[in-house]
Amino acid sequence: MIALLLALGSSLAYGCADFLGGLGARKAHVLRTVLVAAPASLAVELLLWPLLGASFDAGALAWGAASGVASAAAFALLYRTLAIGPMNVLSPVTALVSAALPVAVGLLQGEHLTAAGLAGLPLALAAVVLVSAGHGAGSARPSRTALLLAFGAGGAIALQLVFLHQAPAGSGVAPLIVGRAVSSAVTLAAAGLMRRGLGSERPAYAMSAAAGVLDSVANLLFLLAARGGDLTVVAVITALYPAGTVLLARGVLAERIHRSQLVGLGTAAVAVSLLALT
Numbered sequence: 001m002i003a004l005l006l007a008l009g010s011s012l013a014y015g016c017a018d019f020l021g022g023l024g025a026r027k028a029h030v031l032r033t034v035l036v037a038a039p040a041s042l043a044v045e046l047l048l049w050p051l052l053g054a055s056f057d058a059g060a061l062a063w064g065a066a067s068g069v070a071s072a073a074a075f076a077l078l079y080r081t082l083a084i085g086p087m088n089v090l091s092p093v094t095a096l097v098s099a100a101l102p103v104a105v106g107l108l109q110g111e112h113l114t115a116a117g118l119a120g121l122p123l124a125l126a127a128v129v130l131v132s133a134g135h136g137a138g139s140a141r142p143s144r145t146a147l148l149l150a151f152g153a154g155g156a157i158a159l160q161l162v163f164l165h166q167a168p169a170g171s172g173v174a175p176l177i178v179g180r181a182v183s184s185a186v187t188l189a190a191a192g193l194m195r196r197g198l199g200s201e202r203p204a205y206a207m208s209a210a211a212g213v214l215d216s217v218a219n220l221l222f223l224l225a226a227r228g229g230d231l232t233v234v235a236v237i238t239a240l241y242p243a244g245t246v247l248l249a250r251g252v253l254a255e256r257i258h259r260s261q262l263v264g265l266g267t268a269a270v271a272v273s274l275l276a277l278t
Helices: 002-025 030-052 058-084 087-108 115-132 144-166 174-193 205-228 231-238 242-253 259-276
Strands: none
Touching: 002 030, 002 205, 002 231, 002 242, 002 259, 030 174, 030 205, 058 144, 058 174, 087 115, 087 144, 087 231, 115 231, 115 242, 115 259, 144 174, 144 205, 144 231, 174 205, 205 231, 231 259, 242 259
């Protein structure tokens, strides 16, 4: 139950971070937003170091660095995906892949689910797709390239979660610190190479920093949940993060929640209840 609650907290924090990051990216190039968010994220993880400890052994360094590379790849693939194809089709594909792959890894590693879990897991995967979907009618058909990028983005997100889960349980926040440092370095290198195309607009500093802080909180909660529970359950609950984004968009921007998303929110509630029984 504690792992489930931590996973729900991680999902909510990821959703809020995506919402704030998306708003920030409307004011300036997305890389400018990330260049503010990344140091804020790293600062939070460094502040957590004295509280939660960090052991920088070989396992923590290797898996943390791998999660950082996956995080940077996920960022690049996700935004490229959403830039060239219909979001309401590609976003659910990305979310489903990001949930399904960690579930497969968990099952292959010998994790087992009760009858309630076996019923709740497919419901949760369906909820991931429904909640992250937007308009259903009149959508353009995505190209093969866009679909491949969507699968790649989902796979990169999934790998980031799996790599964090593989880090030694006694390493504290070391994998998060290493991963953030690596992803920040990759982002800085990309910004340096693309500096002429970043434009002159200033990012929304407070909003971008808040997104970075929430992203770190989400990573921490996922790491704690994965250490205390099954990856099969934790990953799919975490992948419900679009629900937080949808609800914030409704409350702050007055965006309409579509029928499929309402069904998805209800399905998510049922799925979480079933998974809580495992």
